[in-house]
Amino acid sequence: MKFVTVVGARPQFIKASILSNFFKDSGIVDEITIHTGQHYDDNMSSVFFETLNIPKPKYFLGISNMSHGQMTGQMLLEIEKILMFEKPSLIIVYGDTNSTLAGALAASKLGIKICHIEAGLRSFNNLMPEEINRKITDHLSDLLFSHYLGSVNNLKNEGITKNVFISGDIMKDACLHYAKDNINRSEILSKYKLEQNNYVICTIHRQENTDDLNTLKFLINNLNELSKEIKIVFPIHPRTKKIIRENNILLSSKIIEIDPIDYFDAMRLIKSSKIVLTDSGGLQKEAFYLGKQCITLRTETEWIELVEHGYNILFNRYSQISLLDLYRERCKLEVLDFDLYGDGNCGKMIFDNIIHFVQDEE
Ligand code: UD1
Numbered sequence: 001m002k003f004v005t006v007v008g009a010r011p012q013f014i015k016a017s018i019l020s021n022f023f024k025d026s027g028i029v030d031e032i033t034i035h036t037g038q039h040y041d042d043n044m045s046s047v048f049f050e051t052l053n054i055p056k057p058k059y060f061l062g063i064s065n066m067s068h069g070q071m072t073g074q075m076l077l078e079i080e081k082i083l084m085f086e087k088p089s090l091i092i093v094y095g096d097t098n099s100t101l102a103g104a105l106a107a108s109k110l111g112i113k114i115c116h117i118e119a120g121l122r123s124f125n126n127l128m129p130e131e132i133n134r135k136i137t138d139h140l141s142d143l144l145f146s147h148y149l150g151s152v153n154n155l156k157n158e159g160i161t162k163n164v165f166i167s168g169d170i171m172k173d174a175c176l177h178y179a180k181d182n183i184n185r186s187e188i189l190s191k192y193k194l195e196q197n198n199y200v201i202c203t204i205h206r207q208e209n210t211d212d213l214n215t216l217k218f219l220i221n222n223l224n225e226l227s228k229e230i231k232i233v234f235p236i237h238p239r240t241k242k243i244i245r246e247n248n249i250l251l252s253s254k255i256i257e258i259d260p261i262d263y264f265d266a267m268r269l270i271k272s273s274k275i276v277l278t279d280s281g282g283l284q285k286e287a288f289y290l291g292k293q294c295i296t297l298r299t300e301t302e303w304i305e306l307v308e309h310g311y312n313i314l315f316n317r318y319s320q321i322s323l324l325d326l327y328r329e330r331c332k333l334e335v336l337d338f339d340l341y342g343d344g345n346c347g348k349m350i351f352d353n354i355i356h357f358v359q360d361e362e
Contacts (some may be wrong), residue, residue: 001358002030004088004173006079007085008038008099013048013280014263015094015117017345019354020054023088025281026351031055032086036075036099037062041238043260052178053261068129069097074104089358090115090143094170095133095281097237104137112298113361115354117170119144120151120160121281121302128208143357145170145350147341148305164356167349168342171282172359175289175342183234186268192233192256194272200230200327201257202271202277204297205237211280213247214299215317216240219297220249222315223277227254229324232277233269235261273331277315277323293330295323311335 007016016033017225023029035057039045049056061075061081078173083091090113091107093100100116107114119138123131138144138160145167146152184312189195209215223232232255234293239332242294244251251257266283267290270276277286278293284303287294294312306312308329310333315326 001027001090001355002086003090003092003358004033004083004090004103005031005033005092006036006099006103007033007094008036008063008075009095009097010039010044010048010260011280012094012097013045013054014052014174015170017048017052018056018170019092019117019351020323022347024055024116024356025341027171028355030080030109032059032088033057034059034061034079034082034103036063036079036102038071038075038099040064041260043262044238047262051182052174053262058076070251070315072102072105073100075099076106076137079103079106080110083107083112083159089110089362090354092354093137093141094118096121096137097131098129098133100137101133104140108140113142113358114140114144114289115143115352115357116141117167118143118147120146120153120155121163122151122154123302125208125300128206143354145346145353150305156336158332165349165353167353168344168346169285170346170350171285172289172341172344173347174263175267175286178263179271179290180262183267183271186264188261188265188268189272194231194233196272197274198231199233199273200226200275201273201281201283202232202234202255203237203276203283204234204240207219207239208296208299209297210240210243211290213243215249216243217249218317220244220251223255224250224252226324226327227252227321229327230274231256233258233273235259235269244329275327277327288312288335288340291335291337293333294337295326295330305340307342311338
């Protein structure tokens with residue numbers, strides 16, 4: 001069986017590595033990987049291939065630094081050519097990036113079956129490019145894996161009911177399996193003179209936070225204030241860095257600004273932190289898997305179960321409380337071991353279902 005996997009952005013490398021291992025071990029799947037090039041810096045891309053031992057992509061498209069439409073269009077063109085040549089029985093796409101959408105569009109126009117992993121997530125905010133990407137991808141997909149019942153209900157509300165499975169979250173597999181074995185090898189704490197619980201980790205990259213200067217300044221002002229109370233480690237996304245520099249937005253000297261980090265350093269930083277501050281979907285869940293409270297720097301989240309269970313809370317310009325006060329409140333709360341988003345064996349479940357699906361189709 002030949003499958004094509006499309007990846008392009010940081011979290012997709014992590015997610016795809018889980019299934020790639022199953023494919024490799026099965027002896028019956030020839031997996032061809034296309035890397036669109038959406039994320040291309042060494043510390044945003046190749047470091048993940050090295051540390052997670054992911055097979056080198058057969059195709060690297062080098063498509064980045066463009067408007068959303070142009071990026072998606074270029075990817076569509078190139079992926080179509082590859083699919084016509086490779087003739088796979090299935091294409092696998094992850095999440096909600098422009099690479100996800102381009103892969104799904106290219107396959108759908110050639111009648112190639114599409115598997116979407118992380119299906120049914122919704123923020124109900126159509127201004128987010130990710131919301132458009134995930135909706136269209138779900139509607140084009142033939143086999144859909146959702147992390148939780150809520151996502152299945154979102155799909156049902158849009159009329160998508162066929163071949164929808166609750167698999168749990170594939171990032172939980174990565175977090176539990178990889179982190180367990182490798183987290184202690186990370187030297188990031190000593191590198192930045194950090195100790196258990198004496199810092200918070202913060203990431204910001206969402207377009208709605210970075211491209212609206214008022215929002216970005218509001219968040220940075222709140223971080224500056226919080227940094228008087230606790231160290232903040234800020235692995236900074238290239239988009240965010242560029243905008244902060246171009247607009248002379250001042251970060252407190254108590255904020256430790258560092259380059260993007262590899263997966264194990266990220267897991268180490270989360271696990272030893274006091275609390276996680278982020279607008280990333282991945283970090284919200286990883287905070288929970290590693291037993292940390294999270295403050296999500298957005299007006300909404302797709303991972304609402306974490307909010308409902310009290311492990312995550314939103315902070316944004318409409319909050320009635322400062323980040324510092326919210327941090328003080330949330331620090332008092334614990335994350336209990338609650339069984340959400342699967343048991344860390346999502347990859348096997350997805351693998352088995354993909355194989356059955358393809359065998360039935362052939
Ligand atoms: C993308 C996804 C988002 C996902 C995130 C994971 C879309 C619409 N967004 O957002 O859903 O959560 O990835 O990280 O697909 N850049 C560099 N070096 C790099 C990578 C990017 O300088 O290695 C620059 C790009 O040129 C661009 C900016 O960073 O100017 C943003 O990158 P982009 O690919 O547009 O999206 P992300 O914000 O990373």
